[in-house]
Amino acid sequence: MPSDQAPPRTAITASNVTRQYVGGTFTAVDNISLELRENEIVCFIGPSGCGKTTMLRMIAGLEYPSMGDLTIFDKPITGPGPDRGMIFQAYTSFPWLTARKNIEYGMKIMGLSREERSRRSDEFLRLVHLDGFGDSYPASLSGGMKQRVAIARTLAQNPGVLLMDEPFGALDAQVRWEMQEMMIEIIERENTTVVTVTHDIQEAIYLSDRIIFFTRSPGRIKADIPVSFKEGRRIPRKEEMLALPGYVDLERQLFAMMREEIQQK
Amino acid sequence: MIRLRRRQGEDVNQVARRSVSLFELRTVLSGRTTLILGLAGATGFFIIWELGHYITPEESQRFLPAPQEVLGALITLIVEKDYIADILKSCFRIFASFFAACLIAVPLGIAMGCFMRLRALLNPTISAFRYLPAASFIPLLLVWFGPTDTQKLALLVLGVIFFLVALILDNTKSVQPELIEAALTMGAGRRQVVTEVVVPAVAPAVVDSMRNMIAVGWTYLVIAEIVAASDGIGAVMMRAGRFLKVDIIMAGILTIGFLGVATDLLFRLAARYAFPWNRERGD
């Protein structure tokens, strides 16, 4: 969490961002304004098709707003860049590179020296619990391990902002919570600003400091909810969070909001 | 499915391993089983051929010689007629023309898969050429180059190049878009995305496409060597045809079949060696 000295800087701003498709006849994201502070973990949640991925991809610079502006640390976003790392739901570790070479790839683009790359790839292999698998190709790794390679590859570039689109969506429940705890550990260590998209209400509460709830399509912000019962703490074990007073209330509130959005006609 | 009883002390997996069904879905086969089944299939073919020869009436048996007669003709060709030189000539024509076709088609197909404007510019024309039978170019090529090697190479190139471009374009289009986007978010430039992501991602599929198209090349070989050729496997077969020497024609067919399978195997081995990362689990 931000220290007491300087007030946290603004990492990302969106002002009146709208994204339309099909020649302007379909609005996916409708007039969204928001501000994300440095070191904050924010989660986009909302019914399927409400524009979460679209919003995230615009922040990544992979898509452009039809109207409105996006900035990162006060500079306009004009395209993708290594200051915003992105994790996709589909596994994107490069099949032709070993786990280690995958992790080094981003650093190579940044021009880090061979020694630096090899030192950092060791470090990040350990961080995502893949030590011993450095020389394996993705084809011989499980889905969760492939996703960890992609996460390590992105984090090794030390991006100021980490963007994740349902990063654990394809994993089974047990691997999922292991990965969530791993992410908390890494984010805490690396001091990264994170925007993550999820369908999973418990995951949203566990990971984030703040939950941004989208309305059904066209996506607007329905509510901006601070996860205040965690008192700004990053909790290493999920069951600790479940035991905190306030958890159940927030979960119930989010479920109710979700039902409200889905049932509206 | 042959149902098997469980032997004493055997677990279910061992029973499964002993049981044999031709129609088990997508099982993983060992190299040995694959080889044995392949040889069994080929043997079956020769047995049917042999039977066909014996049920043919005596007076027309020379139009369907037995496998051993064809084999005899093949040996005579090699020993007495310098057939090896014809084979080498045909191999040269196939490989030289295919190499030239790949030299153009592989970079062009990948570029068209990456750059939409280039694709829009070239694709309609290239697609149109795919519908022209290569044989229809023979008169034109004879006028241009005469009955030379160049004419035959040109025909072989024309026979495969347009299909090759189309296949490689398709291969490139089906590279997972997230791989490209991941590289972009890591800060890769356009050139890096093409050379460091698209090319390695598409390489195994490209080698597969090449393997399939060189088979088509072999089929054009005979067309190229039947018209205005004095050497090569096709020319030998054409001459034999004039004297109704069916055993020599069949020896030619057998040679091409064998060389085709050998080329296919060569491509498979090369791919396995070049892309060790592409091996599926249990492959």
Ligand SMILES: Nc1ncnc2c1ncn2[C@@H]1O[C@H](COP(=O)(O)OP(=O)(O)OP(=O)(O)O)[C@@H](O)[C@H]1O
């Ligand atoms: N390239 C596109 N062309 C046309 N429509 C699109 C395109 N991309 C997204 N859309 C539409 O925009 C809307 C929002 O899509 P988006 O993928 O952002 O939803 P989402 O909130 O991420 O949904 P989910 O939770 O199911 O992933 C959807 O209705 C989708 O059909």
Ligand SMILES: [Mg+2]
């Ligand atoms: Mg989505």
